[in-house]
Amino acid sequence: DAKTTQPTSMDCAEGRAANLPCNHSTISGNEYVYWYRQIHSQGPQYIIHGLKNNETNEMASLIITEDRKSSTLILPHATLRDTAVYYCIVRVNYGGSQGNLIFGKGTKLSVKP
Amino acid sequence: EAQVTQNPRYLITVTGKKLTVTCSQNMNHEYMSWYRQDPGLGLRQIYYSMNVEVTDKGDVPEGYKVSRKEKRNFPLILESPSPNQTSLYFCASRTAHRGLGTEAFFGQGTRLTVV
Numbered sequence: 001d002a003k004t005t006q007p008t009s010m011d012c013a014e015g016r017a018a019n020l021p022c023n024h025s026t027i028s029g030n031e032y033v034y035w036y037r038q039i040h041s042q043g044p045q046y047i048i049h050g051l052k053n054n055e056t057n058e059m060a061s062l063i064i065t066e067d068r069k070s071s072t073l074i075l076p077h078a079t080l081r082d083t084a085v086y087y088c089i090v091r092v093n094y095g096g097s098q099g100n101l102i103f104g105k106g107t108k109l110s111v112k113p
Numbered sequence: 114e115a116q117v118t119q120n121p122r123y124l125i126t127v128t129g130k131k132l133t134v135t136c137s138q139n140m141n142h143e144y145m146s147w148y149r150q151d152p153g154l155g156l157r158q159i160y161y162s163m164n165v166e167v168t169d170k171g172d173v174p175e176g177y178k179v180s181r182k183e184k185r186n187f188p189l190i191l192e193s194p195s196p197n198q199t200s201l202y203f204c205a206s207r208t209a210h211r212g213l214g215t216e217a218f219f220g221q222g223t224r225l226t227v228v
Contacts, residue, residue: 034216043117043203043219044156093215100146100171101205101217103156 003027004088009108012082018075020107022088025069032093033064034101035073037084044087044103047073078111085109115140119204119220126194126227134189134223136204142218143209145187149173149200150222156203162187163209194227201225 005023012018024033034049048055048062050071055062061074075082087106092099117138126132138145146161148171158171162181176198178190187206191198201224207217 032215036217041150041201041222041224043205043221044217045219046216049216099144099209100158100161102158103148105155 003090003102004104006086006088006104006107008105009110011110011112012075012078014080014111014113015077018078018082018109018111020073020075020086020088020109021070022073023070024088024090027068027090030092031090033062033068033071034089034091035060035062036087036089036101036103037082038087038106039081039084047086049093078109080111080113083109083111115218117204117206117218117220119202119223121223122221123224124226126225128195128227129193132191132194132225134191134202134204134225136187136189136206136220137185138187138204138206138218139185140206140208140218141184142206143184145181145204145206146171146217147177147179147187147189148203148205149198150203151200159189159202194225196227199225199227 032049032051035047036044038044048060050062064071085106085108120135143164147159148156150156157173160179162168204220205217
């Protein structure tokens, strides 16, 4: 079973920040938080990952709470092309079955004009 | 360009006719895996491979075979396809080592219909 809980769906106005929450209260000390997204029926696309510090890249920012039990993915200026299903996944960052990506239902983000 | 390439992208076949979906990656990744995606069930892992000649079952392996004879290729084999294997299939690869660059890359998908 997926170890994360995400809202089923969210809406966001174009140009505004999209904040996608994820709960992972049973996360282990060596597990990272990964975010992927899937646009329509394309292959999932990696967005960002982190262990305990906040992370930022050209796509998004990841904010992880101090107790690591939850996190938020932030798309700073959402566009219509960001409409997708967003998956929050916890896993170790190396090989082995513990490193398998186990997908939950994700959050369907709809960016509206 | 880093790529995971699946072929074919679309396939319609008949029950019982053996088929192979190919997957190739150009990133020298050790780890490769196959997923199927069905409405309401999400992405489920079929098989994965930690390296050449090392494969293991995922969550839904029944009716599928895989092989890993070369590092870059990880074909998915359906020896006797059935209609319940109609699905969207994705191949993925990543490094198996710790550290940076541990994200997975996914292929564009293969939409299989078994009639």
